[in-house]
Amino acid sequence: MRTVLRSSHSNHWRRMLSPLLNALELKCNSTAYRPVMDAIDLLKRYLDQPIAKEGAFLDEAEKIPLAGGDELRKAVMDERGRVERIPYELCVLVSLRDALRRRKIWAPDPNRWQNPEDDLPPGFEENRDVHYDAIRQPQAPEKCIGAL
Structure with missing residues (x-):
C-alpha cells in the first residue's frame, strides 16, 4: 500500500x-x-x-x-x-x-470550509442559555455525554 x-x-x-x-x-x-x-x-x-x-x-x-x-x-x-x-x-x-x-x-x-466561529449566531456568548434552550440541549457537557 x-x-x-x-x-x-x-x-x-x-x-x-x-x-x-x-x-x-x-x-x-x-x-x-x-x-x-x-x-x-x-x-x-x-x-x-x-x-x-x-x-x-x-x-x-x-x-x-x-x-x-x-x-x-x-x-x-x-x-x-x-x-x-x-x-x-x-x-x-x-x-x-x-x-x-x-x-x-x-x-x-x-x-463549507469557512471559519466555524462564523456559524454561531450573533451575540451567542451573551445569549448562550437561549440558544441551548432552543435546541433542547444542556450546557453542561457531562449531562450531554451522560444522555448518550
Whole structure:
C-alpha cells in the first residue's frame, strides 16, 4: 500500500500540490493544529525543488513538525533519521484533510470550509442559555455525554 501511494503521489498527484497549496488561503484558530499549518508552510517551501537523489529528504536544519508518535516517524524517516519528503507530504495531506473535516483549519472564502466561529449566531456568548434552550440541549457537557 505504501509503495502504491508513494508511486501515485510522486508520479501524478504531486504535480497539483504546488498550485493547490498556493491557491488556498488556510487559516487556523486552534493552537493544537498549529503544527499542521507549520508543516504546510514547510511543504510550500520545498514544492518547487525537484525530488532527486539529493532532494529526497528535508533539510536536517529545518524545524520539521512531527507529531503522531512512533508509527509516523517510521513512515517518514529513514534508518539515518532523515525525513523523506514524499511520505512526509502524504502524512501532512492526511493531517490537513482531518483538520478540514474537523473545521480546525479553514479557508475564508468557501461556505463549507469557512471559519466555524462564523456559524454561531450573533451575540451567542451573551445569549448562550437561549440558544441551548432552543435546541433542547444542556450546557453542561457531562449531562450531554451522560444522555448518550
